[in-house]
Amino acid sequence: MxxxxxxxxxxxxxxxxxxxxxxxxxxAEGEVVxxxxxxxxxxxxxxxxxxxxxxxxxxxxxxxxxDPGTLEGIGVGSPGExxxxxxxxxRAVNLPGWDDAFAxxxxxxxxxxxxxxxxxxxxxxxxxxxxxGAGRPYGSILGVFWGTGVGGGLILDGKPWHGRGAAGEIxxxxxxxGGAHCPCGRRGCMEAYAGRGPMEAKARHEHANGxxxxxxxxxxxxxxxRLSSSVWDRALKQDDQLAKKLVDRAVKxxxxxxxxxxxxxxxxxxxxxxGLGLRLGQPYVERIAAQMSKHLFLDKRPPxxxxxxxxxxxxxxxxxxxxxxxxx
Amino acid sequence: MxxxxxxxxxxxxxxxxxxxxxxxxxxAEGEVVxxxxxxxxxxxxxxxxxxxxxxxxxxxxxxxxxDPGTLEGIGVGSPGExxxxxxxxxRAVNLPGWDDAFAxxxxxxxxxxxxxxxxxxxxxxxxxxxxxGAGRPYGSILGVFWGTGVGGGLILDGKPWHGRGAAGEIxxxxxxxGGAHCPCGRRGCMEAYAGRGPMEAKARHEHANGxxxxxxxxxxxxxxxRLSSSVWDRALKQDDQLAKKLVDRAVKxxxxxxxxxxxxxxxxxxxxxxGLGLRLGQPYVERIAAQMSKHLFLDKRPPxxxxxxxxxxxxxxxxxxxxxxxxx
Numbered sequence: 275m276x277x278x279x280x281x282x283x284x285x286x287x288x289x290x291x292x293x294x295x296x297x298x299x300x301x302a303e304g305e306v307v308x309x310x311x312x313x314x315x316x317x318x319x320x321x322x323x324x325x326x327x328x329x330x331x332x333x334x335x336x337x338x339x340x341d342p343g344t345l346e347g348i349g350v351g352s353p354g355e356x357x358x359x360x361x362x363x364x365r366a367v368n369l370p371g372w373d374d375a376f377a378x379x380x381x382x383x384x385x386x387x388x389x390x391x392x393x394x395x396x397x398x399x400x401x402x403x404x405x406x407g408a409g410r411p412y413g414s415i416l417g418v419f420w421g422t423g424v425g426g427g428l429i430l431d432g433k434p435w436h437g438r439g440a441a442g443e444i445x446x447x448x449x450x451x452g453g454a455h456c457p458c459g460r461r462g463c464m465e466a467y468a469g470r471g472p473m474e475a476k477a478r479h480e481h482a483n484g485x486x487x488x489x490x491x492x493x494x495x496x497x498x499x500r501l502s503s504s505v506w507d508r509a510l511k512q513d514d515q516l517a518k519k520l521v522d523r524a525v526k527x528x529x530x531x532x533x534x535x536x537x538x539x540x541x542x543x544x545x546x547x548x549g550l551g552l553r554l555g556q557p558y559v560e561r562i563a564a565q566m567s568k569h570l571f572l573d574k575r576p577p578x579x580x581x582x583x584x585x586x587x588x589x590x591x592x593x594x595x596x597x598x599x600x601x602x
Numbered sequence: 603m604x605x606x607x608x609x610x611x612x613x614x615x616x617x618x619x620x621x622x623x624x625x626x627x628x629x630a631e632g633e634v635v636x637x638x639x640x641x642x643x644x645x646x647x648x649x650x651x652x653x654x655x656x657x658x659x660x661x662x663x664x665x666x667x668x669d670p671g672t673l674e675g676i677g678v679g680s681p682g683e684x685x686x687x688x689x690x691x692x693r694a695v696n697l698p699g700w701d702d703a704f705a706x707x708x709x710x711x712x713x714x715x716x717x718x719x720x721x722x723x724x725x726x727x728x729x730x731x732x733x734x735g736a737g738r739p740y741g742s743i744l745g746v747f748w749g750t751g752v753g754g755g756l757i758l759d760g761k762p763w764h765g766r767g768a769a770g771e772i773x774x775x776x777x778x779x780g781g782a783h784c785p786c787g788r789r790g791c792m793e794a795y796a797g798r799g800p801m802e803a804k805a806r807h808e809h810a811n812g813x814x815x816x817x818x819x820x821x822x823x824x825x826x827x828r829l830s831s832s833v834w835d836r837a838l839k840q841d842d843q844l845a846k847k848l849v850d851r852a853v854k855x856x857x858x859x860x861x862x863x864x865x866x867x868x869x870x871x872x873x874x875x876x877g878l879g880l881r882l883g884q885p886y887v888e889r890i891a892a893q894m895s896k897h898l899f900l901d902k903r904p905p906x907x908x909x910x911x912x913x914x915x916x917x918x919x920x921x922x923x924x925x926x927x928x929x930x
């Protein structure tokens with residue numbers, strides 16, 4: 275792999291998701307020399323999750339023939355509220371027992387023997403696309419991560435925009451006053467229609483009410499307990515009518531919500547990523563663009579609407595980029 | 603007025619609106635030493651409008667005891683697309699015959715004998731509140747101008763955010779997919795519910811269908827041809843049920859649309875201005891805030907939601923501030 279000679283410049287990146295952990299060893303140029311993947315623990319607490327993160331990183335290092343102790347540092351993209359100064363993560367509601375602040379950075383640093391920085395998962399993934407991926411040609415982008423929820427990241431005039439710390443909640447842009455219930459507890463959010471979580475809840479509800487669908491058979495055949503992106507993809511390919519209806523509904527919501535953001539910010543490009551976005555790919559990016567054009571104030575001059583380029587490892591690669599800059 | 607001694611530092615500001623032109627003579631500290639107001643011509647073309655702008659400025663100068671030729675410069679806040687380098691304005695669709703570019707800056711400069719700069723009306727009004735008004739304590743604000751339409755201006759980290767030139771279209775954030783028709787030709791925009799124009803269209807429609815309302819009697823008594831802000835205000839004070847229903851609907855849309863913008867940008871403050879916003883005032887700012895809280899992702903940490911402080915002359919004062927900075 276030629277990694278040995280350049281070890282001093284190698285970094286680790288870990289993407290901590292609600293269902294899986296992905297780790298990668300990444301060069302300063304963003305090339306992945308080794309990676310690994312394991313499920314996120316669904317019970318226990320932050321310390322157990324941290325253990326799995328360390329293990330994933332060790333596996334990625336082994337795959338790349340790298341000693342973790344020689345890495346320049348390790349970045350972690352995490353859900354919840356991340357404190358980039360203390361390395362603490364709190365309110366990671368999709369992770370087991372993770373409400374209070376847990377010093378994830380220090381814990382991992384002790385386990386792996388190198389500096390660790392933590393950042394918000396969506397922010398690091400947006401930055402990865404901006405620096406190394408589909409966002410490279412642009413100065414201002416909106417990253418839309420269409421997965422279990424719908425996350426958003428903003429880079430304005432070359433710099434991440436965090437507002438008072440919580441900017442980018444594009445999933446909670448309202449597309450229908452008084453509309454569908456959202457996991458956030460409110461109504462009519464874009465995520466209530468487009469998040470894979472709410473989509474699954476709706477599918478289960480309609481299925482229970484007698485609507486025919488192959489979604490759950492496909493899920494069982496694949497040995498899954500949830501309607502994963504690959505389950506939706508398979509059902510669409512089999513022309514499953516319920517899957518089609520619910521994905522169309524999601525695309526419509528994405529079109530309206532993302533167009534709202536563009537009307538407000540007039541960014542140069544929208545990058546579509548996330549588990550479902552990546553899985554459904556370019557044809558669905560085009561459908562989202564078509565739905566957006568119904569709502570764009572300047573529909574004759576839309577932003578570029580493009581698929582994320584870094585794929586599934588974008589989050590881990592973006593996390594490694596936390597070592598490109600001084601901690602904020 | 604003590605203006606004579608400070609004439610070298612005085613500036614003119616003109617707010618060019620769809621129904622009225624307001625001009626002010628303003629000190630470098632933002633104090634108004636003279637102002638005037640005249641109706642916007644409803645026929646003719648850009649040259650006729652320019653003539654009225656010059657006349658309004660001369661009147662304001664006379665009211666302040668100032669010779670227009672001694673002003674440091676005159677700023678104009680204009681609708682449509684403004685070119686701050688050439689002083690041209692185009693596509694000002696609410697103004698008579700103003701689709702093509704017209705060199706408003708040069709025309710006014712020739713008429714009045716001093717330098718003239720043009721800027722977007724909503725941007726200059728937002729900047730006025732940021733520099734001199736309700737936005738002073740904050741670093742990032744969203745200005746929401748609730749009038750005939752609903753305009754938006756953004757200041758992020760102390761600097762105006764224009765995107766590719768057309769940012770801030772908060773009126774065209776979608777609040778209801780497939781919802782009410784908007785003057786922009788699309789459906790479900792916030793402005794379709796909250797703009798005074800669409801509110802009037804809806805009121806006329808319901809009135810024609812037999813719904814009882816005093817709105818049009820009040821309008822006639824006031825000698826108006828449109829449901830102006832003062833007409834709505836009067837009708838609300840008389841507990842007119844249709845007026846109440848339509849204003850409630852507008853407030854609901856504003857709550858959802860502005861909350862969407864806050865979820866995305868997490869600004870420190872939202873400033874509510876515009877003809878209807880200023881007229882209905884603080885109680886309605888509070889109603890908008892209450893509707894917003896239903897949709898705010900971080901509802902326990904809302905931004906400040908405050909009434910514009912500079913009142914009706916904010917646009918003209920903001921235009922004068924175009925002479926605070928070099929042209930962009």
